[in-house]
Amino acid sequence: MSLLNVENLRVTFPTRQGPAEVVRGVSFTLGRERLGIVGESGSGKSQTGRAILGLTPHPGSATADRLEFDGIDLRGLSSRQWRGLRGKRMSMVMQDPKFSLNPVMAVGKQLMEVLRTHGASRAEARRAALEMLEAVQIRDPERVFRAYPHELSGGMGQRAMIAMMLVSAPDLLIADEPTSALDVTIQIEVLRILDRLVQERGMGLIFISHDLRLVSSFCDRVLVMYAGRVVEELRASDLSQARHPYTQGLLNCLPAIDGDRRPLPTLDRDASWAE
Structure with missing residues (x-):
């Protein structure tokens, strides 16, 4: 059963040249799983996460044909209803604690x-x-x-x-680059906590990251975003076999110590990404 359903999500900000859409028709579902969202800076990843929690900053606006969390229509919630959900059932880890x-x-x-x-x-x-x-x-x-x-x-x-x-x-956690400022050993401990919440409590996790290797080994599915759109959706273990040129370009940008590109790890759900 889906925990979150998103259909045709759009986030728009006014500019001097007219309305600018930064999220353009994003659709996906989330179960009790780990969903990774990857893409370059400005691709709309963070704005997608904020819109789901009703945190699109003024004067921006977010609309959707469907935006439903555990049977609750999020599109018309009052401030009081949002306060009852945020923090208790839905949370978001922002990228910069400052x-x-x-x-x-x-x-x-x-x-x-x-x-x-x-x-x-x-x-x-x-x-x-x-x-x-x-x-x-x-x-x-x-x-x-x-x-x-x-x-x-x-x-x-x-x-x-x-x-x-x-x-x-919470039942739903949106984590926007949650481990970017952490040492590798601490990063692993934080990921273990997130993994335990998903498996033991049935939490749904949206993991926003630039780290393709981490996403491929930690998440179950991956959405690849470019210019506000989802250009590819696939199993995380199949990320190295991506077909879209943009996804392939991201993979080709991964550094290698010896100068040769190496394939992404294809770890299954039971594999230890902490080893």
């Missing part, structure tokens, strides 16, 4: 706010926040809990933001 964390609020208070907003007691929220900070491999969760965002490094800030989005164990 613009996502509140600079005048301690990190722990921000994590607790997610749970407190949806009914958790103060003690329960504090315990869950500390456990999640520890889960994303923060060595001193008590210190980070009390710290402000400007006191954290870029990688630690990104881990704190990931913890904030995962602390409520």
Whole structure:
């Protein structure tokens, strides 16, 4: 059963030359799986994710023939209805923690706010926040809990933001380059957390990334976007056999130490991408 259904999603921004469509007729479904969205900067990946959560910035507008999450029509929700979904059942990890964390609020208070907003007691929220900070491999969760965002490094800030989005164990998580500022070892731990939520809790994950190798081994399916459109959809394990010229171009851009192009790994769902 599909968790998310998107049909003919369009995101438009006004310009001096007239309306500019940055997402043009995107359609896909998402089950309890890991869906990767790849493409160059400006291809519409992030705006697609924001539109799904009703976060298209003003003065932009998002429309769709169908935008449905777990049987809920997202197109006409009120602000109150959105507050009941975001954070609790739907979350998005933004690419840059500097613009996502509140600079005048301690990190722990921000994590607790997610749970407190949806009914958790103060003690329960504090315990869950500390456990999640520890889960994303923060060595001193008590210190980070009390710290402000400007006191954290870029990688630690990104881990704190990931913890904030995962602390409520949402049904749908949109992760926009969630591991770009992390060391490889920490990246693996974060991916393990995401993988566990998908497999054990049945979470749906949209994983937005430029890393084709990571997407091919971590995700189940891949959407390739170019100029606001989905140009190809295929199984992640089949990414190296892509037919569209744009996808092939992306693959040909992958660096190799010896100067020769190497095929993408074709790992199945049970394979360990962490090895």
